[in-house]
Amino acid sequence: MSVRHCLLGLLASEPGSGYDLTRRFEEVLGAIRPARHPQIYGELTRLADDGLIAAEAEGPRRRKEYRITDAGMAELRRWLTESGSDHTIRLDPLLRTPFLWLLSPAEVRAHLTEEADHYRGLAVRYRHLAAAGDDSPQSCAARLTAEAAARLYEALADWARDSRPGT
């Protein structure tokens, strides 16, 4: 149900087609939430059925440009202000960690090194993003998100580095 509200949020900035939104979703929310294009296209038709978004006339390649409706903005605000957000998280890269006792120190070291490299790369990327953009409200919020992602990946990179068993 969350992709639904994120699409409303993206459309609150500016209208867009399914393809646009797929790219913008990845750009804005990629660090937080994966979403493939079939899910997005599906959710868009459902949102349109519910009157929360509306499609302009078709453009080239039967492109439909969606914009958010008043009902959609109301629902978006309701979602943003409701107290108690969903606190579920999933960190698949850490799934092996509790079972590393089954491996040799060398194998553990190899695994954690690989992980550290991966996290470090992402940390750098989001650290840069957290310094980009202009002074628009949207950019400020985007920086906030990038800052969270940067801190998160920095913490994971440090953790993996510090946790490697000696030689």
Added chain:
Amino acid sequence: MSVRHCLLGLLASEPGSGYDLTRRFEEVLGAIRPARHPQIYGELTRLADDGLIAAEAEGPRRRKEYRITDAGMAELRRWLTESGSDHTIRLDPLLRTPFLWLLSPAEVRAHLTEEADHYRGLAVRYRHLAAAGDDSPQSCAARLTAEAAARLYEALADWARDSRPGT
């Protein structure tokens, strides 16, 4: 597909029933991966069908105590040592962040304060866990996991605190 391997990992420490494993899953992997009991019961019967685990004779309340088989241990090791882990993550609590520009500073502050409190509580909890346990290999790996969770939630708590707009 990951719950499957985690169950193998849990059973590598010691045998257990569906109920046991539901509790141990939450205890060991709760910070990383949610899993409700229907998913666990289902996965257990499938693992047993595939011969990766086996059930002893039924105990009271038709309890089936599962243990891991040799084939299961082989599959577990294969999973742990395969290169390139799944790097997908999902952080639902951050989903609102990119859209906070739609709210008033006061509302943003309220939201981030609520989030910070939540993260700080979890950070403390995992920080304690990261200092507990004995010297068994399993406990060491569990500490490693708790340390990752602690750093993660500490980073998020700091982020939420630092990001609140002034008064």
Added chain:
DNA sequence: AAGCGCATGTAAAGGGTTACATGATTGC
């Protein structure tokens, strides 16, 4: 005009949660 990448979509399968159902023990 041919080929490639862009853009949109659908179908089917898999993963996961919610809600329901039920029997077995324990505590009173």
Added chain:
DNA sequence: GCAATCATGTAACCCTTTACATGCGCTT
């Protein structure tokens, strides 16, 4: 004996991904 809780299980639904399908537009 009764209530509460433990423990196991199932059915239906929702969410998400993978794979397939297709047509348009641009470049050469």
